[in-house]
Amino acid sequence: MKCSKCGAIAVINMRQHRRRLCAEHLVEWFMTFTQRAIDKYDMFAPEDRVLVAVSGGKDSLALWDVLLKLGYQAEGLYIGLGIDEELGYSDKSLEMCHRFVSNHHPDAVLHVVDVGEEYGQAVPHLARTRLRGQGRPCSVCGLVKRHIMNRVALHGSGDGGFSAIATGHNLDDEVAVLLQNTLHWQTGYLARQAPVLAERNGLARKVKPFVRFYERETAAYVLVLGIDYIYDECPFAQGATTSYTKELLNELELKSPGAKQQFYLEFLRARDAGKVVFAERASVELHPCVRCGQPTTAGDMCAFCRLWE
Numbered sequence: 001m002k003c004s005k006c007g008a009i010a011v012i013n014m015r016q017h018r019r020r021l022c023a024e025h026l027v028e029w030f031m032t033f034t035q036r037a038i039d040k041y042d043m044f045a046p047e048d049r050v051l052v053a054v055s056g057g058k059d060s061l062a063l064w065d066v067l068l069k070l071g072y073q074a075e076g077l078y079i080g081l082g083i084d085e086e087l088g089y090s091d092k093s094l095e096m097c098h099r100f101v102s103n104h105h106p107d108a109v110l111h112v113v114d115v116g117e118e119y120g121q122a123v124p125h126l127a128r129t130r131l132r133g134q135g136r137p138c139s140v141c142g143l144v145k146r147h148i149m150n151r152v153a154l155h156g157s158g159d160g161g162f163s164a165i166a167t168g169h170n171l172d173d174e175v176a177v178l179l180q181n182t183l184h185w186q187t188g189y190l191a192r193q194a195p196v197l198a199e200r201n202g203l204a205r206k207v208k209p210f211v212r213f214y215e216r217e218t219a220a221y222v223l224v225l226g227i228d229y230i231y232d233e234c235p236f237a238q239g240a241t242t243s244y245t246k247e248l249l250n251e252l253e254l255k256s257p258g259a260k261q262q263f264y265l266e267f268l269r270a271r272d273a274g275k276v277v278f279a280e281r282a283s284v285e286l287h288p289c290v291r292c293g294q295p296t297t298a299g300d301m302c303a304f305c306r307l308w309e
């Protein structure tokens with residue numbers, strides 16, 4: 001298998017792009033394609049300070065790497081959830097973020113917020129109390145992560161805010177969510193599933209520069225550059241609906257290369273062209289939480305602050 005650009009040995013065959021690329025041209029293509037997504041969806045500009053949510057996984061580290069190489073002012077945010085489950089999951093993932101900085105970008109700034117240290121209870125413990133031992137901690141975890149990301153994006157670590165939060169969601173992630181939202185006709189979620197969510201009423205701008213990359217492409221990128229990342233998934237992710245949906249979509253992709261990309265991009269096109277209109281829940285008014293000041297829809301106190309009551 002030869003690189004379509006230079007004839008050297010190709011490391012990846014991307015059937016949906018009709019391209020095979022060698023290591024050097026994969027890196028070049030990956031950076032250009034990221035820049036194109038940033039421009040196309042008008043995500044941020046070189047003068048903007050961008051907060052990259054890093055988990056120690058391949059997608060978020062690849063994103064941070066590319067943004068720094070493209071010359072953006074990208075700082076990392078790692079949220080320590082305190083997930084151990086005899087695997088030391090959180091400790092290992094933080095270690096990967098530190099290793100990434102020291103091996104690849106020694107001048108990069110990594111902000112670390114440890115939920116247990118800062119708020120007194122780590123996520124699994126908090127979830128067990130709140131959910132009375134029922135089910136996965138993911139709903140509580142998601143709420144905590146969103147709150148902290150928003151807080152840091154708005155105020156930084158006391159050093160001013162950021163123009164946007166960037167996350168490493170890739171095409172596989174987005175398509176899985178899209179299928180789930182469609183199966184349940186979650187029109188409110190469908191309305192808000194976009195590469196960019198504008199800033200509004202105390203909610204920071206959110207961007208996903210990798211929405212057009214397949215997961216195997218980000219995996220190839222980190223592999224070629226020798227970026228070390230945490231291979232294990234969060235122990236609570238196992239058996240989640242998303243994993244099953246991803247398997248289904250992989251089968252579809254195998255039979256019909258490019259199917260995932262088409263499903264997602266056509267959804268965005270149809271929505272932007274007004275062919276499908278999903279109304280966001282009308283009349284949801286946001287007002288500041290009496291305790292933390294972040295926006296909330298219900299009651300005086302936001303869901304995050306209520307967690308600790």
Ligand code: Q46
Nearest residue numbers: 137138141142234236237
């Ligand atoms: S939500 Fe659930 Fe993830 Fe939190 S508890 Fe783990 S799997 S980390 S994306």
Ligand code: ZN
Nearest residue numbers: 003006022025
């Ligand atoms: Zn090449």
Ligand code: ZN
Nearest residue numbers: 289292302305
């Ligand atoms: Zn609050």
